[in-house]
Amino acid sequence: MMLCGFDWPAGKSKQVAYIDERDHIREMFVKEGELWQEHDLTARTNAPRASDKSPLAGYSWTAGGTKQIVYMDRNRHIQELYTGTHVGWECTDLTALTNAPLVDGTALSGFEWTAGNTKQVVYVDHNYHIQEMHVGPGGYWQIADLTELTSAPLAEGTHIVGYDWPGGRTKQVAYIDNRGHIIELYVGIGGQWSFVDITNLTGAPLADRGNLGPSLTAFYWEAGNSKQIIYQDRDGHIIEMYVTVGGQWRLADLTMIAQAPLANSIGGIAGYDWPAGRSKQVVYVDSNYYIQELYVRENDYWHCADLMAATCAPRVQKGPIAAFAWSIANSKQVVYTGPRDSIQELYVEVGGQWQVADLTLLTSSLMLV
Numbered sequence: 001m002m003l004c005g006f007d008w009p010a011g012k013s014k015q016v017a018y019i020d021e022r023d024h025i026r027e028m029f030v031k032e033g034e035l036w037q038e039h040d041l042t043a044r045t046n047a048p049r050a051s052d053k054s055p056l057a058g059y060s061w062t063a064g065g066t067k068q069i070v071y072m073d074r075n076r077h078i079q080e081l082y083t084g085t086h087v088g089w090e091c092t093d094l095t096a097l098t099n100a101p102l103v104d105g106t107a108l109s110g111f112e113w114t115a116g117n118t119k120q121v122v123y124v125d126h127n128y129h130i131q132e133m134h135v136g137p138g139g140y141w142q143i144a145d146l147t148e149l150t151s152a153p154l155a156e157g158t159h160i161v162g163y164d165w166p167g168g169r170t171k172q173v174a175y176i177d178n179r180g181h182i183i184e185l186y187v188g189i190g191g192q193w194s195f196v197d198i199t200n201l202t203g204a205p206l207a208d209r210g211n212l213g214p215s216l217t218a219f220y221w222e223a224g225n226s227k228q229i230i231y232q233d234r235d236g237h238i239i240e241m242y243v244t245v246g247g248q249w250r251l252a253d254l255t256m257i258a259q260a261p262l263a264n265s266i267g268g269i270a271g272y273d274w275p276a277g278r279s280k281q282v283v284y285v286d287s288n289y290y291i292q293e294l295y296v297r298e299n300d301y302w303h304c305a306d307l308m309a310a311t312c313a314p315r316v317q318k319g320p321i322a323a324f325a326w327s328i329a330n331s332k333q334v335v336y337t338g339p340r341d342s343i344q345e346l347y348v349e350v351g352g353q354w355q356v357a358d359l360t361l362l363t364s365s366l367m368l369v
Contacts, residue, residue: 059111077103165220167244174218236255283321285316321335333345333348
């Protein structure tokens with residue numbers, strides 16, 4: 001089951017979106033101290049149904065005060081569902097609006113850029129080019145072919161991530177090319193898009209291009225003032241590439257460092273910053289279909305935690321998994337598909353113990369349209 005999870009600071013909520021058996025987009029959401037609720041966003045907005053191969057991405061936009069979920073419909077158009085704190089859900093066909101090339105494959109990512117006050121959606125088109133749709137407050141959506149602008153290598157088509165780096169005041173898109181190299185496209189305020197082949201730069205092992213879940217994740221770590229790209233290599237190891245402002249890219253084999261179990265090929269990986277815990281972490285699925293968390297705090301060593309052993313949670317049934325921090329509650333959480341297509345959440349607060357919740361069960365009597 002395709003799913004995603006994210007924090008919405010403006011709404012003081014956390015949410016999990018997924019595509020159901022009718023190809024509808026559904027959102028589960030909760031505010032601190034309240035009960036989980038669920039909406040059928042496709043029915044609520046009369047939006048086109050998702051493709052049965054659609055990726056899914058959700059994120060908040062600080063400058064616009066909105067949260068949004070993007071997906072691919074059956075015509076390979078990118079649809080955006082969005083809402084603000086005092087307005088209802090709406091749907092926009094971004095492909096039709098920008099006359100953009102059609103989506104090819106399952107590579108799709110959405111994120112905000114704080115330095116530019118913009119939100120953007122990036123994807124791979126039928127020519128294996130990276131396309132970026134972007135808009136600022138009160139502006140119009142625009143489209144840019146980042147591959148053409150930078151002469152970067154062609155994308156592989158299934159693994160892409162876009163992210164903000166406030167420390168460097170840049171936005172960037174990382175992807176796996178058709179050789180298994182990690183490529184990053186990046187730009188600053190008023191600058192020109194550039195690219196770097198980080199695999200060549202660091203001598204890193206090749207990425208696993210055959211993973212059924214996302215093999216690539218990237219994010220900003222506030223406590224370390226660094227950006228990092230983390231991926232799964234062909235031996236099932238979790239590899240981290242990271243850099244600080246003005247520094248050089250460095251490489252770490254997190255599986256070796258933390259003596260962690262090997263990753264399997266279904267769940268993919270998810271990495272994120274947890275400001276409340278001053279840590280960065282990456283989660284993945286091992287060969288027993290357990291979720292493993294690799295985590296580190298500033299000036300400390302990488303550790304590995306078996307989240308299933310800690311919570312007695314059910315095993316992962318299918319990928320992908322998602323993970324994120326929730327600012328209002330100072331918690332971090334991991335969401336995944338469990339038995340009978342149930343949505344399971346693992347969560348912990350600073351100084352607390354990991355817990356598990358069956359979100360499908362919690363929302364089953366509270367379904368809203």
